Amino acid sequence: xxxxxQHPSTLxxxxxxxxxxxxxxSDSASNYFPWYKQELGKGPQLIIDIRSxxxxxxxxRIAVTLNKTAKHFSLHITExxxxxxxxxxxxxxxxxGYALNFGKGTSLLVTP
Amino acid sequence: xADVTQTPRxxxxxxxxxxxxxxxxxxxxxxxxxxxxxxxLGLRLIYYSFDVKDINKGEISDGYSVSRQAQAKFSxxxxxxxxxxxxxxFCATSDSAEYSNQPQxxxxxxxxxxx
Numbered sequence: 001x002x003x004x005x006q007h008p009s010t011l012x013x014x015x016x017x018x019x020x021x022x023x024x025x026s027d028s029a030s031n032y033f034p035w036y037k038q039e040l041g042k043g044p045q046l047i048i049d050i051r052s053x054x055x056x057x058x059x060x061r062i063a064v065t066l067n068k069t070a071k072h073f074s075l076h077i078t079e080x081x082x083x084x085x086x087x088x089x090x091x092x093x094x095x096x097g098y099a100l101n102f103g104k105g106t107s108l109l110v111t112p
Numbered sequence: 113x114a115d116v117t118q119t120p121r122x123x124x125x126x127x128x129x130x131x132x133x134x135x136x137x138x139x140x141x142x143x144x145x146x147x148x149x150x151x152x153l154g155l156r157l158i159y160y161s162f163d164v165k166d167i168n169k170g171e172i173s174d175g176y177s178v179s180r181q182a183q184a185k186f187s188x189x190x191x192x193x194x195x196x197x198x199x200x201x202f203c204a205t206s207d208s209a210e211y212s213n214q215p216q217x218x219x220x221x222x223x224x225x226x227x
Contacts, residue, residue: 006154032213043116043202043218044155051212089154093213099170100216102154 002027004092006103014111019080021106023090024072030092033073034100035064038087047088048075080110115139116219118203124225131190133222135203142208144186145216146170146178149200158201161186162208193226200224 003026013019023033031052036044050057050064050073057064061080066073073092077084087107091100116137125131135144142163147155157170159178167178175197177189190197200223204216 009152034215036218041220043204043220046215046217049215099157099160100155102156104152104154 002030002092002094002099002101004090004101004103006090006106008106009104010107010109012109012111013080015080015082017080019075019077019084019108019110021075021088021090021108022072023074023092023103024070025092025101026071027092027094028068028071029094030101032093033064033066034091035062035075036089036091038089038105040086044089077108080108082110082112084108085110116203116205116217118201118219118222120222121220122223124227125193126227127194129193129226131193131224133188133201133203133224135186135188135219137184137203137205139205139207139217140183141205141217142183143206143214144180145204145206146176146186146188147202147204147218148172149202149221155202158188190224195226198224198226 006023034049037047038044061078063076087105089105090103093100119134145160146158149155156172161180164180179187200221202221203219206214206216
């Protein structure tokens, strides 16, 4: 089955700096890659996703890049703010598949 | 996501008890999922359902069962709870599409503790 590795497990940045979280996947058939943000006491919330026919996608301060050859994808958050502090999960799935295979999460702390 | 409601939000119970966690959604989605979250392990799929008559096992279904009572309702049962089932449980929904994955939307979870 699909194996998704996520790094780093914890990340601390100063407000205004950029944060980058990286994930690798094992199944070359995977073609859907969402990113979720989970705040304390809440469920994961989709923040951005990318499909394999696209190399990069942006939404305001958040961007995701995908390298299909290397089988890795990354989340980039620019101009970080304290409210960006949360646990972020990457996931991978293949076409019309049922399962999202999640990474183990990155705890991001943005300090003022 | 208020459109996906899980009850109860917290539950403490004893080993051997039968537990039911409930999930209801107002998003009109056909697909529903149950995940388990453990510290440091991410989320793992327990069961999923593509419609009322379709139930499938996920990665970690042993010790669990589900029931899809209606399009909007999907419940998870632990027939005889054991301490290593202590975890955070999430329900999720997604729209259906024949050839592409659709985003999954999560409820706020049920924190289950088994003593």
